[in-house]
Amino acid sequence: MNINPLIKSDFNVNSLVKQVSLATRTRVRNVSLNKFRWNKNYVLGFVDCHLIHYPTPIGLTYAWSFGSLAGMCLVIQIITGVLLSMHYSAHVDLAFLSVEYIMRDVPNGWFIRYTHANGASMFFIVLYCHLFRGLYYGSYMKPRQLLWCSGVVLFLLVMGTAFTGYVLPWGQMSFWGATVITNMVTAIPFGGQTIVEWLWGGFTVNAPTLRRFYSLHFLLPFIIAGVSLIHLVLLHRDGSNSPIGSDTGVDDVPFYPYYFSKDLFAFTCFLLFFGVFVFFFPNLLNHPDNCIPADPMETPKHLVPEWYFLPFYAILRSIPHKALGIVAMLGSILVLFLLPFTYTGYIRNTTYRPVFKIFYWVFIADFLTLLWVGQAPITDPYILLGQYASFYYFSFFIFLFPIIGIVETKLASYQVK
Template structure:
C-alpha cells in the first residue's frame, strides 16, 4: 500500500502526467452512466478521423475549377488506397453528424443544458455551427453538379441579408459568380476550420470536467462515482468499436448510398440539376428554409433553427433535469424527435404544395417546442409538484 501511494505521489509531481491522471484515469464519473454518454467520445474520434483523412486527401487535391473533379478521380483511381481515404472522409462526415445529433438529443433528454452547465451546452452549439459550415464548404470541393449548384443556391441566400449580404457573397465568391477564387477560398476554410473545431472541443471538454457529467437520474449528488479508467474507458471502447463497425459497413459495402449520384457529374454552370438538395444532415434545416415563402424570412428561420439551441439553458423553467421523470415533457420530446425526422423527409422532396404544407406545420412545432413548450411545461410541472405537496 505504501508503495502504491509513493508511486501515485511521484506520478502527480509531473504536471502533464498529473493532468492525464486527473482528467482521464482517476476522473470521477457517475457510476450509472449508460451507453448514451459514449457519443461524445465517438464524436471526438470522428473529428480526428476527418482531420487525418483530410490532410492526406489535401496532398493530392487540386483546388482549381478545371482540375478539382479530375483530381478527385485521380485520388480514387491512381493513388494507392486513395479510394479508401476518400470514402472514409466522405462517409466520415455522415458518421460525424450521426454521432453529434445523437449527442445533442441525449443532452436534450437528460437536461445537459441546465444549471450549472449552460456554458458547456453553448460551447457544444458553437461546435455544431462550425461543423455545419465545414461540412457545407467541404461538399463543394469535389466540384460535381450538386457541389456547384448547392454552393450557388446556399451562398446566394446570404444576399437576402440587408446591407451586408451582397458584400459578403462577393467576398465568398471572389467575383460576381462562383469561380476559381470561390473554390480556393472554400478549400482554405475547409482545411482551417476543423482545427478551430478541435480547439473549441478542448474548451468543451474543459467545461465538462469543471462541473462533471450529468447522469440518467439527473441528480447532482447522491450518485456514487468511480474512476473513468478502467470502467468507462472499456465501456466507451466497446461503444466506439461497434460504431466503427457501423462506419466500416458503409465505407466498404455502401460507400455512395449517403451521397448524391449527380455529384459524379462534373460541374456544369449551363445545366441545372432537376432537383437540388443538400446532404442528408442538412435536410431538416433546408426544410425550414423552404417552408418560409419570403427569402429573408427563410434564411432567418434556418439560422434561427440552430441558434435557438443557445437559448434553452436560459428559458428552461423545470426543476427536474431528466426527462425520465417528466411524463408530460417526455411526450412532447418524442414528438419533437418525430418532427425533426419529418423535416428531414420533407427537405428531400420536390417543391410541391403538400410538402410545403407539411414542412410549415413541422417548422411551427420545431420553434414552438423551444420557445413555448420548454418553459411552459417546466412551470406546469413545478406547480403540479407543489400542488401534490
C-alpha cells in the same frame, strides 16, 4: 401546507447538495494530482486526474459514449482530410479530375476518400444522437449552461466545415449548392451583395470561390479541435450529468477502467457500422449528381443539400419569403442557445417528466419529418407538411419548453402537498 416554503426548502437542499458534490469531486481530483507531484511529473498527474481517476457518475449508459465518438470522428476526419489534401488540386479545371485520380490511381485512395466522405455523415449521426441525449437528460441545466452553449458552437462549426467540404469535389451538386447557399447572403439589408462578391472572389462562383472554400475547409477542423478542448475543460469542471439528475458525487467511480472499456466497446461497434458504409454502400449517403462534373449551364432537376442539412433546408423552403426563410433556418439552430435560460423547472431526466416526455418524442418525430420533407419535391402536400413541422419545431423551444417546466413544477408541488 404552503407551496412556496416547500419549494424554497427544496432549492436550499439542492444548493447544499451541489456544494457537497463540488467538494467531493475537487477532493478526488486533488488526490489524483498529488499522487504524481512528488516526482514533479505534472503530465502524468494531469492524465491521471482527467482520464484515469476522473470522477464519473456510476449510472452512465452507452448514450454517454456519443461525446467520445464525436471526438473520434473529428480525429478520423482530420487525418483523412490531410491525406486527401496531398493529392487534391483546388482549381475548377482540375478539382473533379484530382478526386478521380485519388479514387483510381493513389494507393488506397478510394479508402481514404470514402472514409472522409462517409465520415461526415457518421459525424452528424453521432452529433445528433449526442444532442438529443443532452436534451433528454437535461444537460443544458445549471451548472452546465456554458457546456451546452459550447456544444452548440461546435455544432455550427461542424456544419460550416461540412458545407465547405461538400463544394470541393466540384460536381454538379457542389457547384449549385455553393451558388444557392452563398446567394442567401444577399438577403442581408446592407452590404449583402458586397459580402457575396467577397466570398465568390468575383461576380460568379468560380476558381477563387473554390480556393476560398478549400482554405476554410482546411482551417475549420483545427478551430473545432480548439473549441473541443474548451468543451472538455467545461465538462471536467462541472462533471458529467448523471442519468438520474443527481449531482452529489457520492456515487462517482473512476473513469478508468469502467467507462474506458464501455467507450472502447462503443467505438468498436461504431467502426463496424462505419465500415458497412465504407466497404459495401460507399455512395448511399451521397447524391449521384455530384459524380457529374460541374456545369454552370445546366441546373440539376432536384437541387438538395446533404441529408444532414435537410431538416434546416425544409424550414428554409417552408417560408415563401426569402429573407424570412433564411432567418428561420439560422434561428432553428441559434434557438438551441436559449435552452439553459428558458427552462423553468428543476427536474433533469425526461423519464421523470411525464408531460415533457410526450412533447419530446413528438419533437423527435417532427425532426425526422423535416428531414424527409427536405428531400421531397417542392409541391403540395410537402410544402404544407413542412410548414406545420416548422411551426412545431419553433413552438417546442420558444413556448412549450418554458411552459411545460412551469406546469410540471406545479404538479410536483401539488403531489407533495
